[in-house]
Structures are given as structure tokens and as C-alpha cells.
Amino acid sequence: MSNSIRDRILDATVEQLRRHGPAKTGVVDVARALDMSHSNVYKHFASKSALFDAVAERWLVQVMAPLTKITADKKTPAPKRLKAWVRTLAEVKRKKVLDDPEMFAVYGSVTADAHEVVARHIARLIDEVSEILRDGVKAGDWSLKSIDGAAKMILNASSRFHHPAMVQLDGGGSDLKELESLTDVIVAGLQVRG
Amino acid sequence: MSNSIRDRILDATVEQLRRHGPAKTGVVDVARALDMSHSNVYKHFASKSALFDAVAERWLVQVMAPLTKITADKKTPAPKRLKAWVRTLAEVKRKKVLDDPEMFAVYGSVTADAHEVVARHIARLIDEVSEILRDGVKAGDWSLKSIDGAAKMILNASSRFHHPAMVQLDGGGSDLKELESLTDVIVAGLQVRG
DNA sequence: GAAGTAACAATAGTCAATATCTGTTACTTG
DNA sequence: CAAGTAACAGATATTGACTATTGTTACTTC
Structure with a gap:
């Protein structure tokens, strides 16, 4: 399955990275783009x-x-x-x-x-x-x-x-x-x- | 002549650079080390x-x-x-x-x-x-x-x-x-x- | 006139208060 | 139990007032 939650987070991260650059993208931003709390991102990735x-x-x-x-x-x-x-x-x-x-x-x-x-x-x-x-x-x-x-x-x-x-x-x-x-x-x- | 004022300024700059690194050496520091005003350094070098x-x-x-x-x-x-x-x-x-x-x-x-x-x-x-x-x-x-x-x-x-x-x-x-x-x-x- | 200076405007850097972000924990919810 | 959350402490950024630095100019001094 290509649309696992893990992939969706990765896609959203790429999106943010592309829009605002690596310095200004945080896991909060990624989470916000996916309408979830940032703590949930940490369920899938150990760290930023x-x-x-x-x-x-x-x-x-x-x-x-x-x-x-x-x-x-x-x-x-x-x-x-x-x-x-x-x-x-x-x-x-x-x-x-x-x-x-x-x-x-x-x-x-x-x-x-x-x-x-x-x-x-x-x-x-x-x-x-x-x-x-x-x-x-x-x-x-x-x-x-x-x-x-x-x-x-x-x-x-x-x-x-x-x-x-x-x-x-x-x-x-x-x-x-x-x-x-x-x-x-x-x-x-x-x-x-x- | 190896001890022209230009060379003495360069020597002092190297000294400061070595002591405090490039980020923290300004032309004022160099000038101070030579007991002169920073404006005089600008007589010999156009800019920092x-x-x-x-x-x-x-x-x-x-x-x-x-x-x-x-x-x-x-x-x-x-x-x-x-x-x-x-x-x-x-x-x-x-x-x-x-x-x-x-x-x-x-x-x-x-x-x-x-x-x-x-x-x-x-x-x-x-x-x-x-x-x-x-x-x-x-x-x-x-x-x-x-x-x-x-x-x-x-x-x-x-x-x-x-x-x-x-x-x-x-x-x-x-x-x-x-x-x-x-x-x-x-x-x-x-x-x-x- | 080569070496030097003081005084200045504009820019860049510091510092501490404030806000934001990271990562954890304990707790839902389908 | 996979996906999700709120609340939190500690680390990291951001902000804004303040300070230092850069670079110029007009003016000595030998």
C-alpha cells in the first residue's frame, strides 16, 4: 500500500520542505498540514x-x-x-x-x-x-x-x-x-x- | 622592506584571527592590537x-x-x-x-x-x-x-x-x-x- | 603626502524576555 | 492495537531594545 500513514507524512514533509525550505519546516508544520497533532508524527518517526x-x-x-x-x-x-x-x-x-x-x-x-x-x-x-x-x-x-x-x-x-x-x-x-x-x-x- | 605598515597590519590580523577566530575579529580589534584607530587601517585596506x-x-x-x-x-x-x-x-x-x-x-x-x-x-x-x-x-x-x-x-x-x-x-x-x-x-x- | 585621528551614519551583533518547537508521557478512541 | 490526542519540560527560535562595528569624511601632524 503506497498510501500508508508513513508515506502520507513523508509526502507532507516533502511538500513543506519544498515550500519553506529545511530551516523553516518543523514537525508541527508537517502535522498541521495533515490536520493532526505533532505528537502523532512521533508515533511514526523517532525524531525530526x-x-x-x-x-x-x-x-x-x-x-x-x-x-x-x-x-x-x-x-x-x-x-x-x-x-x-x-x-x-x-x-x-x-x-x-x-x-x-x-x-x-x-x-x-x-x-x-x-x-x-x-x-x-x-x-x-x-x-x-x-x-x-x-x-x-x-x-x-x-x-x-x-x-x-x-x-x-x-x-x-x-x-x-x-x-x-x-x-x-x-x-x-x-x-x-x-x-x-x-x-x-x-x-x-x-x-x-x- | 618586510615590516611595512601593511605587513604589520596583516601580521596583527593573523594574530587576532588565530586567537579569536574569523567571526570575532574586527578591524577595531586589529587596530587596538597595533595601538591605532580603526580608521587608519582603512587607509591601507579598502574594507574588512x-x-x-x-x-x-x-x-x-x-x-x-x-x-x-x-x-x-x-x-x-x-x-x-x-x-x-x-x-x-x-x-x-x-x-x-x-x-x-x-x-x-x-x-x-x-x-x-x-x-x-x-x-x-x-x-x-x-x-x-x-x-x-x-x-x-x-x-x-x-x-x-x-x-x-x-x-x-x-x-x-x-x-x-x-x-x-x-x-x-x-x-x-x-x-x-x-x-x-x-x-x-x-x-x-x-x-x-x- | 604618508600616517594618523575624531566624529559620524548606517549596518551588524548582542542579550534577555518571549514564543515556538521538540520529544515524552499518560491517556482516548475505533 | 494502530492511530490519535492533550499536557508538559526542556531545548531552540524570534523579537526588540541596546551596543558595537563598518566604512566615510573632514581634519591633524610630521
Whole structure:
């Protein structure tokens, strides 16, 4: 059931967040929007930050969707898939910060404190990159000593273009051509050695 | 003359900054420390932010010193020099954020607003990397279509480990081994193609 | 004329009283 | 028993009067 009370609270929270920004939305406001007392919200979420974390997590799942699609597209060669995956990650973040700055601020405020939600998200990102890399190894594109290490390295190298703190700094105005040349060199470097 | 009134004001500003942090140092405090009226400080610096910018710039020049040394060390091969240069950049930033958090906060507040000072600093960084790359091209280590583009790419890729916003986020606790493997792959990638 | 000052308007910061919000508990209601 | 509430203490914001700071100007002083 998609319209559980939990989901309705989350929807209302997103609504408030979008309208008034993260600084000015409290659990009282969310409760008022749903015509209930704020104490009832606490029946479903342990705390305000737990509520916000849940919003951020749901948002992150949406962000992941197009990436997962690329990862699963086994018929295109791994190097090309890797480039597309990284480009899409950067594009998605950039799009979000431009289209929906309020929500991006929430995401930013969640990532600022090194939360468990973010750790899980990063773990998922590493997993996806690892899967593409593994496919590349099987197909003979690369021979890596550490898949996991290489995946982390790729995310580190491209973070300039997808880390929220960076995307926010240059207001989504980073040059994706520069990311393109970066991933080209990395893919080339991987093909040569581990 | 190193003890011009301008320098003495800058020294006093650094002193105040270090003692009381950037939020609580005003030009009146600086003036008081020098036994002069605050209006006289304005004879030498157009505004408080101009004063702080000058402090940040002087600090950035100090940061650059060990890098410039590496760049000038023409007898070691370019690839090795490039790796050492990037590692040193990250180390220097990491050291500063750990040893001197007050000053790092000043630097951070300066970099936050996209200031001219930072633009100049980045331009200098690009110049240094470009010089090493050019040496590598001459020695036959690489053949690059765009030296400048490659330099920017290298700084982008390593920004995770030296950009103030990132260094501050993980409190200088980033793993320099990961940077090592990153530069290895990039250098390998450059050797293969442009 | 380079270094300095006093006096000033406008802005930004402080501080304490007040109001609002967070999170808990004990208690309905269908 | 899942969904809901009222009443509450403690932490957090907001407000408004007050104070300090920023930056300018007109005026010394050596």
C-alpha cells in the first residue's frame, strides 16, 4: 500500500520542505498540514532528523534509478557503460540542484552530518561501479587487482562533479566536458594496469 | 622592506584571527592590537573583506612554496614529479586543516564566496601542473592534445583530496593511499592517449 | 603626502524576555 | 492495537531594545 500513514507524512514533509525550505519546516508544520497533532508524527518517526533522513533516503532511491538501469544493461560494453554511468550521476545531481534547490538543501544538510543514510548510499554507488568493473574484467577490458578499490577511486576522481558540496558550490555550472575527459583518461589508465 | 605598515597590519590580523577566530575579529580589534584607530587601517585596506582576502592570499602563497619547489625540480622525471606534486598539495591542505583550524576557517570563508583571490590561486595551480606536463611531453612521457585541459583534469580528479570544502568535511581524515592509486591510474591513462 | 585621528551614519551583533518547537508521557478512541 | 490526542519540560527560535562595528569624511601632524 503506497498510501500508508508513513508515506502520507513523508509526502507532507516533502511538500513543506519544498515550500519553506529545511530551516523553516518543523514537525508541527508537517502535522498541521495533515490536520493532526505533532505528537502523532512521533508515533511514526523517532525524531525530526529521522523524518528528514527518511525523506533524503527516498530521494536518493529516485536518484539511483537511472544508474541502476545503466548498470543492468549488460549488452553494452563495460567501458562505455562506466562512462555513461558516471556522466549520468553528475547530470542527475546537477539537474536536482538546478530544478529543486530546496530539496537539494535538505539532501545537503543530511550529507553534512556523516549520516548512516549517506553511508548506505555511497555503499550502493560503490556496488554499482564494482559490478560494471567486474563485467569489464570478465570481458577482458581490464585486469584489476582490487575491484572495490578501483570503484572507490572512480567515485573519488569524479566527486568534483557529483558530490553535493561541490555541485552546490558552483551551482550546477560545472563543465561536463571536463568530466568526460576525466573519465576517458581513467578508463584508459585502467585498461593499461590494475 | 618586510615590516611595512601593511605587513604589520596583516601580521596583527593573523594574530587576532588565530586567537579569536574569523567571526570575532574586527578591524577595531586589529587596530587596538597595533595601538591605532580603526580608521587608519582603512587607509591601507579598502574594507574588512579586502583585509581578510590579503591574509588568505599570503597564506596561499605559503601553501604554494613546497609545490613550486617540486615543479622546479627538473631532474626528476615528470610522471614522478606529478605524483609528488599532487600528493604534496593534498598533504599541505590536510596538515593546515589539522594544525591551524582557525586559519583554515578564514581560508574557507574566503573560498566560499567565489573570490578573485581563489581564481588567481587556481590559475597558479594549473600553471604549475601544466609546466610539469610540458616537461613530460618534451621527455616523451606523454603526448597530450591540450596541456591546459589535462592540467585542469588532474586538479579536478584530485579535488576530493585537496579542495577545502572536501578536506573540511572529512576533517583531514581522507586516505592518501586512495589518492595515490588515483594518480597512478591517471598517469597511466595520460601515457596511453591524450 | 604618508600616517594618523575624531566624529559620524548606517549596518551588524548582542542579550534577555518571549514564543515556538521538540520529544515524552499518560491517556482516548475505533 | 494502530492511530490519535492533550499536557508538559526542556531545548531552540524570534523579537526588540541596546551596543558595537563598518566604512566615510573632514581634519591633524610630521
